[in-house]
Amino acid sequence: MLKVDNLTKMFGGLAAVSNVSVEFEANKVNAIIGPNGAGKSTFFNLIAGAHKPTSGTILLDGKDVTNLPCDQIARLGVGRTFQTTNLFEQATVLDNLIVGHRLRTRSGLWDVLVNSRRLQAEERACREKAREALDFVGLSHVENRFIADITQEERKRVAFALALATDPKILLLDEPAAGVNPEETEGLADLMRKMINHGLTVCLIEHKMGMIMGIADKIMVLDHGEKIAEGTPEQVSNDAAVIEAYLGGDEDAAA
Amino acid sequence: MNLFLQQIMNGLTLGSIYGLVALGLTLVYGILHIPNFAHGALYMVGAFMSYFLMVDVGVHYWFAMAGSAAIVAVLAIICERLVFHPLRHSPPIHDKIAAIGILLFLEAVVQMFWGADFRRMSSPFTGILNFDGLIIPEQRLLIIIGALTLVAGLQIFLRKTMTGATIIAMAQNREGAFLVGIDANRVAMMTFGISGALAAIAATLYAPINLVYPAMGHLVIMKAFVIIILGGMGSIPGAIVGGMIIGFAEAFGGFYISTAYKDIIAFGLLVVILSIRPQGLFAKGAH
Amino acid sequence: MLLKIAALLMKPGAKMAMLAFALVFPFLAANEYQVYVMATAFIWAIAVYGLNIITGYCGQLNLAHGGFFAIGAYTLGLLTADYGWSFWPAFVGALVMTAVLGFLVGVVSLRLKEHYFAIFTLCVGFIIYLLLDKWEELTHGAIGVRDIAAPYGFGLVDFTDTTPFYYLVLGFLVLAMWFISRLSKSLLGRTFIAIRNGDELAESLGINLMRNKVLAFVLSTTYAGLAGALYAGMVRFIGPEEANINHTFDMITYLLVGGIGTLSGPLLGTLGLVWITQSLQFLEEYRMIIFGPLLVVLVIFFPRGIVGSFLTWIHRKSQALVPEGKRKDSKVTPTKEAENNA
Ligand SMILES: Nc1ncnc2c1ncn2[C@@H]1O[C@H](COP(=O)(O)OP(=O)(O)O)[C@@H](O)[C@H]1O
Ligand SMILES: [Mg+2]
Numbered sequence: 036m037l038k039v040d041n042l043t044k045m046f047g048g049l050a051a052v053s054n055v056s057v058e059f060e061a062n063k064v065n066a067i068i069g070p071n072g073a074g075k076s077t078f079f080n081l082i083a084g085a086h087k088p089t090s091g092t093i094l095l096d097g098k099d100v101t102n103l104p105c106d107q108i109a110r111l112g113v114g115r116t117f118q119t120t121n122l123f124e125q126a127t128v129l130d131n132l133i134v135g136h137r138l139r140t141r142s143g144l145w146d147v148l149v150n151s152r153r154l155q156a157e158e159r160a161c162r163e164k165a166r167e168a169l170d171f172v173g174l175s176h177v178e179n180r181f182i183a184d185i186t187q188e189e190r191k192r193v194a195f196a197l198a199l200a201t202d203p204k205i206l207l208l209d210e211p212a213a214g215v216n217p218e219e220t221e222g223l224a225d226l227m228r229k230m231i232n233h234g235l236t237v238c239l240i241e242h243k244m245g246m247i248m249g250i251a252d253k254i255m256v257l258d259h260g261e262k263i264a265e266g267t268p269e270q271v272s273n274d275a276a277v278i279e280a281y282l283g284g285d286e287d288a289a290a
Numbered sequence: 291m292n293l294f295l296q297q298i299m300n301g302l303t304l305g306s307i308y309g310l311v312a313l314g315l316t317l318v319y320g321i322l323h324i325p326n327f328a329h330g331a332l333y334m335v336g337a338f339m340s341y342f343l344m345v346d347v348g349v350h351y352w353f354a355m356a357g358s359a360a361i362v363a364v365l366a367i368i369c370e371r372l373v374f375h376p377l378r379h380s381p382p383i384h385d386k387i388a389a390i391g392i393l394l395f396l397e398a399v400v401q402m403f404w405g406a407d408f409r410r411m412s413s414p415f416t417g418i419l420n421f422d423g424l425i426i427p428e429q430r431l432l433i434i435i436g437a438l439t440l441v442a443g444l445q446i447f448l449r450k451t452m453t454g455a456t457i458i459a460m461a462q463n464r465e466g467a468f469l470v471g472i473d474a475n476r477v478a479m480m481t482f483g484i485s486g487a488l489a490a491i492a493a494t495l496y497a498p499i500n501l502v503y504p505a506m507g508h509l510v511i512m513k514a515f516v517i518i519i520l521g522g523m524g525s526i527p528g529a530i531v532g533g534m535i536i537g538f539a540e541a542f543g544g545f546y547i548s549t550a551y552k553d554i555i556a557f558g559l560l561v562v563i564l565s566i567r568p569q570g571l572f573a574k575g576a577h
Numbered sequence: 578m579l580l581k582i583a584a585l586l587m588k589p590g591a592k593m594a595m596l597a598f599a600l601v602f603p604f605l606a607a608n609e610y611q612v613y614v615m616a617t618a619f620i621w622a623i624a625v626y627g628l629n630i631i632t633g634y635c636g637q638l639n640l641a642h643g644g645f646f647a648i649g650a651y652t653l654g655l656l657t658a659d660y661g662w663s664f665w666p667a668f669v670g671a672l673v674m675t676a677v678l679g680f681l682v683g684v685v686s687l688r689l690k691e692h693y694f695a696i697f698t699l700c701v702g703f704i705i706y707l708l709l710d711k712w713e714e715l716t717h718g719a720i721g722v723r724d725i726a727a728p729y730g731f732g733l734v735d736f737t738d739t740t741p742f743y744y745l746v747l748g749f750l751v752l753a754m755w756f757i758s759r760l761s762k763s764l765l766g767r768t769f770i771a772i773r774n775g776d777e778l779a780e781s782l783g784i785n786l787m788r789n790k791v792l793a794f795v796l797s798t799t800y801a802g803l804a805g806a807l808y809a810g811m812v813r814f815i816g817p818e819e820a821n822i823n824h825t826f827d828m829i830t831y832l833l834v835g836g837i838g839t840l841s842g843p844l845l846g847t848l849g850l851v852w853i854t855q856s857l858q859f860l861e862e863y864r865m866i867i868f869g870p871l872l873v874v875l876v877i878f879f880p881r882g883i884v885g886s887f888l889t890w891i892h893r894k895s896q897a898l899v900p901e902g903k904r905k906d907s908k909v910t911p912t913k914e915a916e917n918n919a
Binding site for chain 3: 083085104105106107109110114115117120121122123125126127130133134135137138140142143144146147148150154157158161179180181184197198201
Binding site for chain 2: 632688689695703822826833865866
């Protein structure tokens with residue numbers, strides 16, 4: 036599904052991601068863990084095309100996407116959520132989601148001027164897609180609420196829905212469970228399982244070990260930009276280098 | 291040859307003033323990530339305060355400068371407290387608009403009291419020094435020495451005092467600074483105060499060889515922005531180097547190319563530089 | 578009660594009523610001067626709608642907007658006064674000129690993010706002012722451009738009269754608003770709003786930032802050019818002061834008071850403030866003493882202006898009226914409209 040070879044990203048003199056090679060399988064939950072500043076978010080940014088890698092290659096379904104711009108990678112089926120998502124607070128949940136399917140549409144200025152049939156059809160399609168995604172994340176009942184009026188956990192789900200509305204094959208989720216309580220975390224984990232059941236592939240950055248251990252099929256551990264371990268949850272949790280990184284590190288990442 | 295030296299002198303004078311103004315702007319940007327569009331208005335108020343203190347109150351130039359620096363520092367701190375602090379979590383467009391609001395208000399108030407006319411401000415340093423044909427008005431020398439002293443003083447303050455160290459720490463890593471328990475409010479107020487005082491002193495230094503009027507801040511603030519973009523937004527040495535670059539470009543451009551268009555040089559330079567390097571000339575990493 | 582009045586305001590009929598008022602205004606006005614002021618306000622409103630596209634919808638604070646207004650005015654003025662064009666070809670020329678220059682400036686400036694973009698456009702606005710002021714061979718410098726042609730009425734109307742000109746401007750305003758209302762509800766408008774929410778997020782949704790931002794910018798400068806050309810055709814004498822940064826600041830104030838990113842905000846804000854400054858003469862010169870603090874108070878307490886705050890309020894009310902379980906289907910009129918207007 037996703038194959039990364041010798042990926043490196045330098046910020047000035049700092050190697051945020053250094054020589055990472057890894058393969059993520061389709062229809063699995065692939066987790067990335069590591070202390071703060073380990074380069075996890077940067078790794079996602081590289082895959083999604085938000086940053087250009089310094090060296091290395093990224094293959095998506097066998098296609099080289101290393102130097103493609105962000106918007107094209109999204110069109111190839113990479114959806115993502117961010118550590119913080121800025122939505123339009125004074126608009127309804129549904130209104131925020133409609134644009135999610137925009138990348139699958141083609142109407143331009145001219146269509147707007149003449150209100151073309153294509154535009155109308157595409158707008159309908161986007162609205163349907165938004166509703167479908169909202170339904171998927173279980174938030175149909177808040178569709179007319181303002182973003183400003185929904186809870187933190189509902190926001191996380193809206194962010195998922197927005198990514199889902201792009202019709203992705205693979206989803207990159209950056210710390211989706213940060214700032215939500217344990218029951219809600221479990222709910223989000225269920226949602227990820229549901230995504231897998233629907234044929235999606237999930238890549239997940241998370242600090243909540245309980246959740247990771249319960250849900251991940253494969254874990255990659257980053258530390259100072261380098262991959263120090265990968266494997267199943269059992270393999271990783273018994274890995275000496277990982278224990279060293281977590282206990283020896285001065286970060287509170289395992290919290 | 292002498293004409294050439296004369297332009298170097300002019301470049302140094304202009305560069306000193308621009309550098310001082312840009313220094314305040316870059317400090318505020320570095321710490322609070324606010325492009326303070328009102329900074330030029332603070333500069334203008336500084337000139338008027340000195341003018342007021344000298345002409346209407348009748349105090350000496352030096353006292354007027356000190357008084358003006360204090361008044362504008364307080365004004366800048368009030369702006370921080372009343373306007374920028376409440377907006378610290380707002381979308382980025384809001385603090386820019388609020389800064390424009392402050393700018394409009396200050397200009398209108400000054401214009402209400404003093405009118406839109408151009409005024410001249412006197413200074414005790416009216417003499418002209420003649421070094422073997424190289425003519426240097428005392429005020430220009432004062433500007434250069436004053437700027438050097440202030441920059442050196444600021445460096446000592448930032449490097450050698452506790453407060454200065456916290457300002458630097460916060461400029462380098464805002465989140466980190468919060469974690470180690472720096473009082474962000476105090477640092478923000480300090481920074482605004484310093485930036486206001488610098489603007490007022492720059493204005494008081496420059497006013498005697500220029501004019502005082504309510505719109506005098508417009509060009510200066512725009513050039514200061516150009517300078518800190520050149521030098522990297524938030525960088526202190528960048529502001530000084532950038533100030534000198536623009537000062538010299540104007541002095542020589544105005545002399546050898548065209549006086550009418552000398553004000554355009556800075557902006558032309560900006561357009562060219564940003565077209566080639568969107569992140570600025572000396573900026574490190576991504577914007 | 579309040580809610581009923583509010584619901585009434587949201588009805589399509591309200592728009593018709595406003596249009597009807599605008600149509601009969603010249604007959605209600607006490608004198609020709611009032612008609613003239615209203616026409617001026619309409620012209621500014623068109624420009625503010627333009628600013629709303631790039632700044633309100635797309636979220637990029639463009640401080641060169643007044644400069645593009647001036648370019649529109651100067652293009653029309655110079656083409657008719659110096660190059661013997663008649664009004665309408667020159668009018669089209671002004672639109673093309675602002676669109677093309679908008680494209681060129683946009684391509685360079687929109688690569689810059691947030692603050693950099695605002696500062697860059699501030700400088701562009703100033704360069705425009707300096708060029709109009711100093712490039713005497715082309716622009717006549719500080720003297721300005723005189724003898725600008727009035728719109729040619731094809732023998733049917735005489736646009737040198739205030740009232741016919743008023744209707745001409747009204748026509749363009751309606752056209753401008755019609756397009757904006759269509760744009761804001763469309764996928765394209767939603768794309769712009771997604772960019773305002775954040776570059777990063779928008780890109781992750783497959784939106785090509787540059788293409789969409791440039792499009793929004795060109796649309797906005799064309800609106801500014803349209804307004805500028807109409808202005809030149811009305812006053813028929815222009816100078817470099819048209820590019821004064823204060824015009825941009827005025828427009829930002831109108832936009833914020835009315836409601837940034839809303840459909841009717843630009844019109845309400847512009848008309849309201851133009852009339853208030855007109856009626857309080859002393860404000861003409863010192864309006865900034867009020868506008869300045871007003872801007873600050875607005876961004877701190879009412880960042881979405883009159884219309885935005887109103888829409889938020891009415892939406893909350895309508896949601897509160899519906900029981901929790903049924904919210905999904907609550908397509909009561911106000912919500913629906915609010916959704917479209919927001
Ligand atoms: N745009 C950037 N410019 C410079 N340095 C960056 C940038 N993004 C991240 N970094 C640096 O790269 C390192 C890794 O950051 P990040 O990927 O965010 O870590 P994580 O998500 O694992 O906490 C950090 O040291 C961070 O400061
Ligand atoms: Mg991270």
